[in-house]
Amino acid sequence: MDIRIDNPVGRVPDPRTLMARTLDLSPAGWRLGRHRGTWDSGLNRHLCALDNAHQLRVGGEGAPHAARDQVADFLQRAIARGTFVHGDLGTDLTTALPPELAAQITTDPTGRPGDLDWDVQSVRQRRAVLQPLVARWPTVSLVLVSRRGDRVAAMVKRLSTLDYPELEIVVGLHGVPAPSGLSEVAGSRSLVVREFPADQVFGSVINDAFACASGELVGKVDDDDFFGDPHLMDLVMAHGYSRATLVGKSTTVIFLEAIDTTVRRLHGVRESFTDRVAGSTFLMTPEDLADVGGWPSVPRAVDTHLINAIRRESGTIYQPHDIGYLYVRNADPSEHTWGTGGDHFLRNTREQWIGLLRHPEFGTEGEA
Known part of the structure; x- marks a missing residue:
């Protein structure tokens, strides 16, 4: 085969x-x-x-x-x-x-x-x-940039448990000090931590944090979503067999904090080229990122601006499936740089569960 x-x-x-x-x-x-x-x-x-x-x-x-x-x-x-x-x-x-x-x-x-x-x-x-x-698993760096220092340790711990052989975790603190104990929760994973001034443009912070990454593939994660253990392998395999510029999963499994409900939407066709994937699942090579100009120096909607840059350069975007990634939509919309209202995530809903969906495929089974 x-x-x-x-x-x-x-x-x-x-x-x-x-x-x-x-x-x-x-x-x-x-x-x-x-x-x-x-x-x-x-x-x-x-x-x-x-x-x-x-x-x-x-x-x-x-x-x-x-x-x-x-x-x-x-x-x-x-x-x-x-x-x-x-x-x-x-x-x-x-x-x-x-x-x-x-x-x-x-x-x-x-x-x-x-x-x-x-x-x-x-x-x-x-x-x-x-x-x-897969003949060889490339090294991967996952980059987490956050203004919310209280959420960083939990996400570093979550990323450290992903089922992947060579993973580097890069943390960029935007206007907040690095919390203590990050090395301990990272365990045996390689960890890079940098602090950036509060007045630096958010997109510029992300770009500078990505410059600290050493992986053959680089990915972006947010500080409040959930990932199942095989999630990163899914993305790396999809990047290899699709040969896309950017791979990621879709925002279809969503915990809506405001109504304490998890929904799963039917949106798009799995294992296909598409026009948008979730920013917290972006994965690409550093070379492809550089070819589109890196992360744009904008204060909001950085994911959309990067996608637009990829399209302008005739790049491709691929989504494998949506298993393994759960997007958290907080009750306070100001906590998101993506300004879409909560009603958007109730469209085309096929299944729903009261509270946070507890499932091993999404890394939520042991959540309190």
């Missing part, structure tokens, strides 16, 4: 309409929709038949032992390309799959595409296939 070929770019359909396929296996051969063949006729040639399918159910009598590796390869490539697989695979076929992937394949899915439970199952399968295909 090659992640440059078998990846989900443009192959995850809009979740509003379910597209499902069935792969029937028998000792004599296979059937996939209108396609059918014997075990020497090349099942993998029909992978493209799944490129507009949300899910594939595996059924039938089962493949012969001699064909199990062929089927296992087909299923892994289908998952890598964005199709969720379920069904009774049988012991022989299950043992031909990597154990981490086999554990993620169930007889029946929970819910439908666009439901959180279904999407989590699909993303976990995709991670289990794609992560081993």
Whole structure:
């Protein structure tokens, strides 16, 4: 398998309409929709038949032992390309799959595409296939710039637990002193802390903080959002297989503090090029950042200004999926440089939960 070929770019359909396929296996051969063949006729040639399918159910009598590796390869490539697989695979076929992937394949899915439970199952399968295909994980620097010193230690601690091999945390304090104990909460992670004057323009502070980063990839995080442990790996993989200038996740899972509710919106198509992603999930190379002029020296809407600069330079923006990132919208709108009103985040809502959603995929399971 090659992640440059078998990846989900443009192959995850809009979740509003379910597209499902069935792969029937028998000792004599296979059937996939209108396609059918014997075990020497090349099942993998029909992978493209799944490129507009949300899910594939595996059924039938089962493949012969001699064909199990062929089927296992087909299923892994289908998952890598964005199709969720379920069904009774049988012991022989299950043992031909990597154990981490086999554990993620169930007889029946929970819910439908666009439901959180279904999407989590699909993303976990995709991670289990794609992560081993990454030849080398580049070093990453995540940059946190904050005017709220009381929130910095908690975010540094949260970032330090992300599942990523080489991570540097850069903290820029804008007009406030560095809180004590940051090295302790950062643990074994490399930590850089800088203080900047209160009267320095916010965008200029961000630019100067990014100049302190040493990673091959650099990302921006805010001081009050939540991230699941695999979140950074998701972004790094997406940057590699999409070859986009900027990658990030969408602002679709949101805790609205004013009404003590978490919502999940249907907005945009997953694993696709787009025109905007959440600023707290931005990831790109330092070279691409420099090519668009760095962070703009503006007091507000710095994310929007950077996106506009990328567009002017004909750069591309890519979003993988929205699992692993939870945006917090505080009750006081003055705490955000993005001035959009709270009603905006209630549009196209598909699911909601009272209070903060507690879920391991979003790093919120143990929150008080």
